[in-house]
Amino acid sequence: MNEPEKKVLPGWLWAVLALAVVAVVLFLFFTDRRPEPGPALRYDLSEYEAVDESLIRYAEMQRIPVALEAPCGLAVTADGRLVVVGDKVLLILDASGKELSRREWEFQPRCVAAAADGTIYLGVADGVAALPEPEGAPVFWEPLDEKSLLTSLAVNEQYVYAADAGNARVLQYDRSGRLLREFGGPNDRENTRRFIVPSPCFDIAFDSMGSLWIVNPGKLGIENYREDGSLLSAWYQPGMGLEGFAGCCNPAHIAFKSGNVLVTIEKGLNRVKTFAADRSFAGVVAAPEAIQAGWSDAADGHAPAPIRDLAVDGNDRILALHGPLQCILVFEALAPQKEME
Amino acid sequence: MSLEKKPGRRAFIRAAAAASLGGGVWLAATPSAETTVWQIDPSKCVQCGQCATNCVMNPSAVKCVHATRICGYCDLCSGFLQPGSPKLDTGAENELCPTAAIKRSFVEDPYFAYKIDEELCVGCAKCVKGCGKFGNGSLYLQIKRDLCQNCNECAIARQCPAQAIHRVPLSRAYFIKEAGAEENQAQ
Ligand code: SF4
Ligand code: SF4
Ligand code: SF4
Numbered sequence: 001m002n003e004p005e006k007k008v009l010p011g012w013l014w015a016v017l018a019l020a021v022v023a024v025v026l027f028l029f030f031t032d033r034r035p036e037p038g039p040a041l042r043y044d045l046s047e048y049e050a051v052d053e054s055l056i057r058y059a060e061m062q063r064i065p066v067a068l069e070a071p072c073g074l075a076v077t078a079d080g081r082l083v084v085v086g087d088k089v090l091l092i093l094d095a096s097g098k099e100l101s102r103r104e105w106e107f108q109p110r111c112v113a114a115a116a117d118g119t120i121y122l123g124v125a126d127g128v129a130a131l132p133e134p135e136g137a138p139v140f141w142e143p144l145d146e147k148s149l150l151t152s153l154a155v156n157e158q159y160v161y162a163a164d165a166g167n168a169r170v171l172q173y174d175r176s177g178r179l180l181r182e183f184g185g186p187n188d189r190e191n192t193r194r195f196i197v198p199s200p201c202f203d204i205a206f207d208s209m210g211s212l213w214i215v216n217p218g219k220l221g222i223e224n225y226r227e228d229g230s231l232l233s234a235w236y237q238p239g240m241g242l243e244g245f246a247g248c249c250n251p252a253h254i255a256f257k258s259g260n261v262l263v264t265i266e267k268g269l270n271r272v273k274t275f276a277a278d279r280s281f282a283g284v285v286a287a288p289e290a291i292q293a294g295w296s297d298a299a300d301g302h303a304p305a306p307i308r309d310l311a312v313d314g315n316d317r318i319l320a321l322h323g324p325l326q327c328i329l330v331f332e333a334l335a336p337q338k339e340m341e
Numbered sequence: 342m343s344l345e346k347k348p349g350r351r352a353f354i355r356a357a358a359a360a361s362l363g364g365g366v367w368l369a370a371t372p373s374a375e376t377t378v379w380q381i382d383p384s385k386c387v388q389c390g391q392c393a394t395n396c397v398m399n400p401s402a403v404k405c406v407h408a409t410r411i412c413g414y415c416d417l418c419s420g421f422l423q424p425g426s427p428k429l430d431t432g433a434e435n436e437l438c439p440t441a442a443i444k445r446s447f448v449e450d451p452y453f454a455y456k457i458d459e460e461l462c463v464g465c466a467k468c469v470k471g472c473g474k475f476g477n478g479s480l481y482l483q484i485k486r487d488l489c490q491n492c493n494e495c496a497i498a499r500q501c502p503a504q505a506i507h508r509v510p511l512s513r514a515y516f517i518k519e520a521g522a523e524e525n526q527a528q
Binding site for chain 1: 437471
């Protein structure tokens, strides 16, 4: 005769136990997070990104919208109009930002300069193009080699200078487009490695006395040249602090205010600063926090630096072309005389 | 008594051997899905540091790789030097890498070459972040196939905030970083 089967645990208890096991497994699965990497494994720039309020000597007065997908070059004409290039477009705005003219082409200008006589010069894929009349046809100068990458132009009464990051050289042309001289690069007889240009951050500008300054990004400073290509002076300032330039490609852009006050923009630490004529640190125009406000890719390590170009207008206002925000940030000094001292 | 013959042990072994042999031949003849391995897409990685702490291997199977073709050979290498390092040299106090896995050597003034010692690298991405922030972004992370256990579910992929870790066919080359990151993107 069969003995009646003895149940050790009732069925419902088995069900509860099974549910508990499933719950524990799920809990362990979804909460299995290892601790965040400790400070030794973290790259932290916050100490350098923080700027003491008292050192900010400028206020943002205006944002001029720029109707371009990817603005990349900015210049100011002698009569105060703003010239912006980007996409395959050239925009001319009045000082308040009203659009005066819009030209669209098949080619893509990367950088721009405006001469006192109104001629606009464009840095394009294979060289320089001159635009004697804003509405006229561009005149393309002798094409450069494939490696060339023009990142900045500067023009005075006699010459047009073009910074070629691809060949780490600056080309000097006369105003008709005849190539006169090369500073640095393979054809510089004195020093082919004059400029160290690891990335396409290679800017040039005239100071308020009309003297040419060229950024030497690998040396984290700027160099002053005579028109015959000889070096007049150099100023290098490596360092992460406010008085210096960090990384390998800074200052990314330069411009000059009256009194030879130097304005710089950096990549990596997105800040705008000024230096007095003796190159002592004068103050901060905009801290990283201000430059990065509203920029959705600020935390993306792959995103290019937001400020794409820099200029100073006839009223000594600093104009920073913000690519992602598609606008020109206009800064005015709170106490203009201070940085001249 | 039943007249039916029970299959003996020998017959059973023979049948099993024939079945496995046949199965093997069938498997070899049938085109099967290729083995896949885990790989980081450098264009997506945001250098969060989890690769160092989440891999089941210790130290991590993720290592830093250097794309020398896009390196600037900079003296002030932001992948090699600590932010605000007092000097531009190989002094321990100046080095950014917590395990001193990056080796710097002089090429010619003012250029320096950088090499990763894989045995020391823990895949923390600190140098990758520094290089990307100021430099050309020539340093990047990759899962090394000789070290990776090819876990069913990669413990890092589960935590990766950028969904940068994918399975790719074994025959596919490593995602490398060259001039344009776009061309190396994972599908
Ligand atoms: S977990 Fe993802 S984002 Fe973080 S370091 Fe690794 S691959 Fe990059
Ligand atoms: S900083 Fe981190 S990822 Fe870079 S080499 Fe050192 S251990 Fe490797
Ligand atoms: S698959 Fe496993 S061993 Fe390979 S990287 Fe991921 S966690 Fe590490």
